[in-house]
Amino acid sequence: MTISLDLSRRPDQPQGPKSLSGMPLPALKAELEALGLAPKQAGMRAKQVRRWNQFFGATGFEGMTDIGKELRAELAERFTLDRPEIADHQVSRDGTQKWLTRFAPGVEGESVYIPDVGMNGGALCVSSQVGCTLNCTFCHTGTQALVRNLTAQEITAQVMIARDALGEWPSSAEDRRLTNIVFMGMGEPLYNLDNVADAIDMISDGDGLSIGRRRITVSTAGVAPKIPELGARTNAMLAISLHATNNDLRNELVPINRKYDLQTLFEAIRAYPGLGNSRRVTFEYVMLKGINDTPAEARDLVRLLKGLPAKLNLIPFNPWPGSPYECSDWDTIEAFAEIVNRAGYASPIRTPRGRDIFAACGQLRSESVKKSAAEKRREALGIE
Known part of the structure; x- marks a missing residue:
């Protein structure tokens, strides 16, 4: 069964010289071969360019001292x-x-950088698509039509932009503030798995961005057939955007549940490679007042998680314009967490971050929609 969306047609490519920044190694090698380099030499030079760019953060070719001047000049020209x-x-x-x-x-x-996550460091929440097809009713991104998948290069670029802003080059810098990557931004990562997997390869490469796979988490709303494949291809940590303990409510909150119900979803989760006490599944559960926050639902959640190495993130609902929901009262959230905690599952309550700039969980939404994409392309080309 094919799950990935075919969004390969790309009429929106900018004009001008192509950027090699954040490009996957095979594509980088192909660009150098197109310059006339023999395959073996192109492979060696591609690794050098990749290391300068993705390990040291280089924004130009002139400082690449292990590459000949003539080739550097040609790269800078092209x-x-x-x-x-x-x-x-x-x-x-x-x-x-x-x-x-x-x-x-x-x-x-x-993309969103959240400082002071855990004991030290911080997390970057990256997007894998512009817009989304899933229409989760509590999520602002779900109100934006899908524009297209992001490429592996574009996903990696989000990490590099954050590194630029934080001044954290080279990748070996000590006491880094950017320590974790979470695919919890715009879009459903498993509908763009090829590019997500390629991006994780680059992000985790020791000669590149050098963020370990145990510090990379991919969140899915429940594209069940792709979950075991995600683990096999990326060895990343798994997170599930759950939010309900029965099919009727989850069908409403997370419509993909109508295609892959809770039984199908949990069968796929149990097939995720490498699960254990050191590789627990994270379940995300947004707290919606009067919707999914009763003690009975907390007990149902415990039964649902039985036998799985799991932890729970309770997320106070973050409001956005036009949202039909309210956040559960704090006492209600704490009572819910206590029931789950007593059953042996860690259930921290996530502190809302970035609400004042609409950067909190569920609030991301750009102004890119299919109609405006066409309009902006015309504007860029000077077409009335």
């Missing part, structure tokens, strides 16, 4: 190492940062 354009950058009162990145005319996605 290519750039530019990051995508940052259309907007906001900083919250709590230190959270949000970037709106313009990957091409009409194609804009958001």
Whole structure:
């Protein structure tokens, strides 16, 4: 069964020299072969360019001292190492940062850096698509039509932009503030698994961005047939956007449940490679007042998780314009957490971060929609 969406047609590509920044190694090697380099030499030079760019953060070719001057000059003439354009950058009162990145005319996605996550460091929430098809009713991104999948290069670019802003080059820098990557931004990662897997290869490469796979988490709303494949291909940590303990309610909140119900979903989760006490599944559960927050539902959740190495993130609902939901009262959330905790499952309550800049969980939504994408392409080309 084919699950990935075919969004390979890309009329939105910007004009001008191609950027090699964040490009996967096979594609980088192919570009160098197209310059006339023999395959073996192209492979060696591609690794050198990749290391300068993705390990040291280079934004130009002139400093690549282990590459000959003539080749450096030719690379500078034909290519750039530019990051995508940052259309907007906001900083919250709590230190959270949000970037709106313009990957091409009409194609804009958001990423969020959350400082002080866990004992140390911070997490970058990256997008895998612009827009989304899943229409989860509590999620602002779900109100935006899908524009297209992001490429592996565009996913990796989000990490590089954050590294630029934090001044954390080279990748070996000590006391890094960016320590974790979470695919919890715009889009459903398992509907773009090829590009997500390629991006994880680059992000985790020791000669590149060098963030270990145990520090990379991929969240899915429940594309069940792709869950075991995700584990086999990426060895990343798994998170499930759950939010309900019965099919009737989950059908309403997370409509993909109508295709892959809870039984199908949990069968796929149990087939995820390498699950154990050191590799627990994270279940995300947004707390919606009067909808899914009763003690009875907490007990149902415990029964649902039985036998799985799991932990739970309770997420106070983050409001957005036009949302039909309210956040559960704090006492209600704490009572829910206590029931789950007593059953032996860690259930921290996630502190809302970046609400003042609409960077909190469930609030991401760019202005890129299919109609405006076409309009912006015309504007970029000067067509009335």
